[in-house]
Amino acid sequence: MKTRALCLFPGRVAPGMTLAKAIIDHDGNTLLSSGAVLDSEMLDRLIRRGVEAITVQVVDTRDAETIANDLAAAEARVGYIFRGAGSKAREMLRQAMLAYRVENAK
Amino acid sequence: MSAPRLDDLGAWAGKLPSLPEVVHYLMHSISDEGADVDTLAHHINSDPVIVARLLAAANSVGSGLSTRIYSARQAFLVLGANRVVSIILASALSHRFDHQGSGFDARLFWRHSLGVAACAQVIAEECGFNPDMAFTGGLLHDIGHLLMHTASPADFLRVLELREADDCTLIDAERKVFGYDHTDAGRMLALAWRFPEGIVEAIVAHHEPDELGSEIGNLIHVSEVLSHGLDLGEEANNCVPDLSDLACASLGLSWPKLSNRFAEIEARYDGFTVALGI
Numbered sequence: 001m002k003t004r005a006l007c008l009f010p011g012r013v014a015p016g017m018t019l020a021k022a023i024i025d026h027d028g029n030t031l032l033s034s035g036a037v038l039d040s041e042m043l044d045r046l047i048r049r050g051v052e053a054i055t056v057q058v059v060d061t062r063d064a065e066t067i068a069n070d071l072a073a074a075e076a077r078v079g080y081i082f083r084g085a086g087s088k089a090r091e092m093l094r095q096a097m098l099a100y101r102v103e104n105a106k
Numbered sequence: 107m108s109a110p111r112l113d114d115l116g117a118w119a120g121k122l123p124s125l126p127e128v129v130h131y132l133m134h135s136i137s138d139e140g141a142d143v144d145t146l147a148h149h150i151n152s153d154p155v156i157v158a159r160l161l162a163a164a165n166s167v168g169s170g171l172s173t174r175i176y177s178a179r180q181a182f183l184v185l186g187a188n189r190v191v192s193i194i195l196a197s198a199l200s201h202r203f204d205h206q207g208s209g210f211d212a213r214l215f216w217r218h219s220l221g222v223a224a225c226a227q228v229i230a231e232e233c234g235f236n237p238d239m240a241f242t243g244g245l246l247h248d249i250g251h252l253l254m255h256t257a258s259p260a261d262f263l264r265v266l267e268l269r270e271a272d273d274c275t276l277i278d279a280e281r282k283v284f285g286y287d288h289t290d291a292g293r294m295l296a297l298a299w300r301f302p303e304g305i306v307e308a309i310v311a312h313h314e315p316d317e318l319g320s321e322i323g324n325l326i327h328v329s330e331v332l333s334h335g336l337d338l339g340e341e342a343n344n345c346v347p348d349l350s351d352l353a354c355a356s357l358g359l360s361w362p363k364l365s366n367r368f369a370e371i372e373a374r375y376d377g378f379t380v381a382l383g384i
Contacts, residue, residue: 007369009377011167044172050186053373081337081344090331090349096361097335100368 003057010047013054015040021055067106074101109261109284115291118257119298122203128153129198132191134302136238143187147179150194159197160190163381167193192241196220197382199245203252209263210255214339216384219245221338224375225329228367233357235325243308243326246301250292250309254284275347277313289313315353324353336368338375 005020017038023031023046031049032042038056046054062070078101082094110118131149150156157178164181165174167189175181181190200216223244230240255262261283268279280287292309301309304322311323312330327350333339334346 007373009167009373009380011377011380040172047167047171048184050189052377053370055369077337081334082346084345086346086348087351089351089354090346092361093331093335093346093349096365097368100365104369 002060004060005055006058007053007055010043010051010054013038013043013056015043017056017058019055020057023051023054025049025051070105071102074105077101110257112284112286112290112294115253115257115294116298118253119295122252122256122295125202125299126153126156126198128156129195130300132194133242133305136191136236136242136302143179143182146187146191147177147182150178156194156198159201160194162383163193163197164190167377167381188238191238192223193381195242196223196245196378200382200384209266210251210259213384214341215248215251216382217379218333218339218341219248220378220382220384221333221336221375222247222326222330224338224371224378225332225336226326227374228371229325229329229332229357229359229364232364232367233325233359235321239304239322240325240329243305243322244329246292246296246305247308247312247326247330248288248292249295250288250290253291253295254280254288258284270343273343273345275345287313313347315350319356321356324350324357327353328357328359332371336372336375338372 003020007021015038019032019034019036019038022034025031031046031051032038036042038054075098078094078098082090082097128149132146135146150160160178160181161175164185165171167185171184175184178190185193196216200212204212223241226240226244227237229235230237251262254265265276265279265283268274268282269276272279277287277289284291289310289312293306296306296309307318307320308322308326311318311320312326315323315327331347331349334344337344
């Protein structure tokens with residue numbers, strides 16, 4: 001089954017979800033490794049440790065056509081919101097945003 | 107009738123509902139490392155409305171918790187003082203100022219403010235700046251809109267119409283209609299409300315950071331542009347404003363590096379809007 005990574009705030013994470021990315025605290029310590037299946041105790045501990053976002057695996061049910069449409073829509077939206085000329089820094093942000101959106105839509 | 111002059115806005119500041127005392131206290135406690143949980147909880151408990159909103163928001167932030175949060179003190183212990191202070195400031199302000207009408211959409215206003223606050227928090231962590239100060243600066247950076255809308259709803263509506271018609275920036279439309287912009291108005295309000303100096307700087311400098319050279323001004327400027335880039339306000343006609351090369355350089359920002367945290371910023375923003383119900 002194809003999965004994709006989704007970054008969520010802890011209130012949206014439910015026990016039984018699988019971590020797609022290790023959780024590292026502010027001091028650089030690994031609290032949980034990628035692939036761990038979260039139970040309610042782990043989730044409780046993460047919230048108490050001040051973890052603000054958790055990346056989990058979700059099933060990707062999209063077919064190739066939907067993915068292609070998502071990609072085109074993401075590219076078009078970045079193009080639209082970055083309309084008009086701007087500084088070098090704005091252009092670098094546009095490139096970073098486009099790469100991020102394309103990666104997410106894949 | 108012409109738009110109210112900037113000098114006259116001070117009188118209008120007194121007509122806005124005043125901020126709860128506990129909000130003043132918390133805003134000034136952000137930079138005070140010595141503030142302890144018991145003192146903070148004691149101040150919060152003096153305002154039952156704030157406590158009720160805190161508990162509602164804290165339980166939605168911590169909906170994965172095995173126990174419910176039932177007191178301000180417990181919210182501090184479970185979620186940490188920084189998160190509780192952020193929740194209280196955001197919920198107190200967004201509930202107190204829920205203007206509607208004459209084109210002003212309070213929900214959109216606070217969603218944008220929370221988007222900038224979420225970006226500011228993460229950029230501050232990357233740059234070694236105080237994330238709580240950054241969050242509050244982001245939350246309050248556009249507060250001048252509230253004053254301009256209160257002083258003259260009709261002129262504020264003209265600003266929105268002009269922006270739509272010309273596809274220009276809001277700040278340019280404000281200058282055409284009012285002769286000044288929301289950073290000038292925000293400064294008047296921030297002084298009337300005795301905001302800490304850093305917050306005043308964030309309000310004044312976020313559109314023209316190069317002229318003021320303020321660190322928090324640079325940070326809020328970059329955060330606002332990033333929040334537009336991430337489409338956090340979900341405005342259909344969103345347009346990313348120009349970004350100061352100098353502000354990015356002085357913060358030492360690298361977009362490819364910061365882009366690793368874009369997903370986290372979106373998750374935090376989602377958490378704030380859910381917690382506050384906006």
